[in-house]
Amino acid sequence: MPLSRLTLLVAALVLTGCEYMGLARPSVVEQLEPPVVRLVNELPQVDRPNEALVTRIYATGGLAHARLGDDGIMRGEMWARPAQLIWTPAIIVMPEGGRLELTVHNPDMMKHAAFMPSNGGHRLLELPPRSSGRIAIELDAPGFYWFGCPVGNHAGRGMLGFIFVEGGVPPQARLDRPPQPQPPED
C-alpha cells in the first residue's frame, strides 16, 4: 500500500473516529484563552480523587447526544464510572424538547441512583452494583437541567450532571418585533 493512501486512511480514521481532531476547529481554538488553558492544565490535579479535591469537579464525564428515533423518542446511554463518582457522559444533549429514554449502567461495585427532572415530578432510578436500568423523562423547554446521584452525597462529590435541551421557543410565543441586537461577543 503506497504511503500516501495509508496516510489518507489513518487521517480518515482519525477524523471520523476520534474527537481529538475536533479540537483543531477554529471555534475551539479561539476559546483557548489563558484562563481556559489554565483550567485544562490543572485538571489532572483537581480532577483526580484524593488529590486537590476529595473527588471530582462536576460534569467532567463527557458529553453525549441523545438520538431522535423515528418514533419521536430520544434515546441515550449513561454510565456510573467505576470508583470514580462521576457520570459518563455527564452532559446529555437533547436536540429538542420531548421524551428522553436513558439506559443507565452501573458497572461499579457500589450502589448508585439517578435522580432526574421530568415534567410531572422527579424520577428516581436505583441501581444496585453491576446492574442496568431505564429512565424515561419529559422535558419540554429549552435550557439546562441538573441531575444527580442521591446516594451518599455522590452528587456533591461529582455525580452531578446536566441535560441540555436545544431548540428555540415556538414562533407563536415569540415577540412580534424586528430582530433585536444580541448580547455582544466576549
Place this chain on the structure above:
Amino acid sequence: MPARLRGISLVVTLLLAACMPPLERFPVSREAQPFDAANARLAGTAPPVAATVTFERLVNARSEPQNWLTYYGAYDAQRYSPLDEIDRGNVAQLRPAWIFQSGLIGLVADPSDYAFEAAPLVVDGVLYTTGPDGHVWALDARTGGMLWHYRHAIPLDVPLCCGNVNRGAAIAQGKVFVVTPNGYLVALDAATGKPVWTQVFADVRAGESASLAPLVVKDMVLTGSSGGEYGVRGHIDAFDIATGERRWRRYNVPKPGEPGSESWSGDSWQRGGGTAWITGSYDPELDLVYWGTGNPGPVFDGSVREGANLFTNSIIAFRPDDGKLVWYFQMTPHGMWDYDGVNENILFEQGGRRLLAHFDKNGHLYVLDRTNGALVLATPFARADWGEVDPRTGHVTVRRVPTPGGTEICPGPAGAKEWPHAAYSPRTGLLYVPVVEQCGTFKTADTDFGESLPYWGGDVEIVKERQWGHVKAFDPLSGREVWSWRGEHPMLGSLLATAGDLVFAGEPTGAFSAFDAHTGEKLWSFQTGSGIHSSPVAYSIDGKQYVAVHSGWGGWIKGFAPELYGAPRGDALVVFALP
C-alpha cells in the same frame, strides 16, 4: 502481518482506546419510578370537586364563602371573605390547625431568591396551591394531607429578574391552570394533577418569564408576561380552556401606526416593556377586564424613549373576547422610577357608582369610574416626592428624576406598595393597603441593549436606614386615611379582609397578624418562622373557618427590604383555625 499493517492496526487501536474507554453494560433489570411514588402518604387523586366550577360559579364566587375560587377570592379583587366565625372577640385564640411544608430538592433557578408567594384556591374542601420552580399541590384543606403533586421541570437558565416565584393557580371546568417561570401555561386535571395541555406564551430568549396566577374569564384562561427589566414588549394572552389553543394576544406597547404609537420615539417601542405580571380583575356586567401594566424599558433612562410611553404604567380596560382596549388610565407617564402600574384593581360600588381603586407603586391611590376610566380622585398614601399628581385630573408634574450622579427619590424602586395586594371590606367600606415606606438613589447610565440581558439604563440603591412599613385604611370616596399601623419593615404580604371585621397581614418578620378593621389595633400575631410575601385566604369546612398563608421569604428582597436579605427562607403553608 506485514509491518506496515501492524503499524496501522496499532494506531487504530490506540485511537479507539483513547476515544472510547470500554464500559460494561448489563441487562436492563429495573425502571425508574416517580420520586413521589416513594411517598406512601400521597393519596394520588383529589375528589372531583373542580369539575363543577363553571364560569357562572366564578362570577358568583362570593356567594360561596366556604370557597376561595379565584386568585383574589372573586373577580372584583376585593380580597374579602364573608366568613365571620373568626372575629375581633375570639381572634386571640387563633392557632395553627396544620402546616404543609415542601422543601426544594437540589439546584433551582435563582437559588437564593425563590419565594412562596401564592394565594391558595379552595374548592369544597380541596386546597390547590403553587410554589416556586414549577410546583403545584392539591391538599386536603381540613388536614393538610397531600392529594396530588405536580412539578413542571424548570431549566436553570431562566431570565428571572426578581426571584423564582409563582403567585397561584386558576381553576375551572375540572382543570387547574398554572404558569411556569419559563413561560409555559399548564392545564392540569384537577382530580389527578396530570397535564391535559401545555402552551408556551413567553420567550425566555427575549428575557421573558412568568409568575402570575392566570385568570379564567368565560371559556378562556388569561395570562400576562414578566420581564420588564429586559427590554421586552409586554403582552396578555388568552387561551381556550378546553383545547389550550390561543384565542388572542394583545401587546401593551403599540406598533407604529397603532393607537398610542406616537408616544414612543424611534424604534423604542420594540423594547418598551409594559409587562403584565399581576392578575387582572373582571366586571362581568360591563364585560371589562382590568389589568395593570409595568414600567417602560429601559427602566431608568427615559432619554431613549421620548414620549408618554403608552400603555406602560397604566390601568387598561379591555374586552375579554378579543383583548381590544376600551379605555386606559396612565398613572406614571414616561416612567423613570420602576413604578410599575401592575398592582391590583379593586372593583367596588359606593355612592351608586361603579368604582375601581388602585394603589400604585408611585405612592398614590387612584379611584376611577370603572365604566369609562374617569378619575374620581388621586391622593398620596406614602412619601412620594418624585412628582405631584393633580388630585382631580391625575396630571403629573415631575419633581425628581434619576441622574448620572444619582438622585434620592421616594418611593424607591419597590414603590410605596409592591405587588402584595390591598383589600376592601364592603362592611366597613374601607380600603386596606400594605405600605412600603422607602426611598432610593436613582442613577441613569447608558445601556447597550442585548436581547435577554437586563436593560435598566441605570441603577438604584435603596436607602436602607430609612425604611419601614404600614398597614393603612383609607376611605375611598374622600381619600382620607382612617387608621395606620406602623411596622418596623416594609409590608410585603397581601391583606385579607373578613366579615369578622378583621384585616389579616403577613409581615416580613414572619409574623402573621390580625388587625381590627375599624381601628387598626393589632389583636393577634403568630410567628410562622419565615418572612411572608404571599396572599392569605379564608375558607371553611362544615362551618369551621380557616385562614391559610404561605410563609417562605424570598423574591426581590434586595429591592423591597434589603435589611432582611439574609433572613431565613422557608417553604410552609400555615393554616389557622379556632380551637
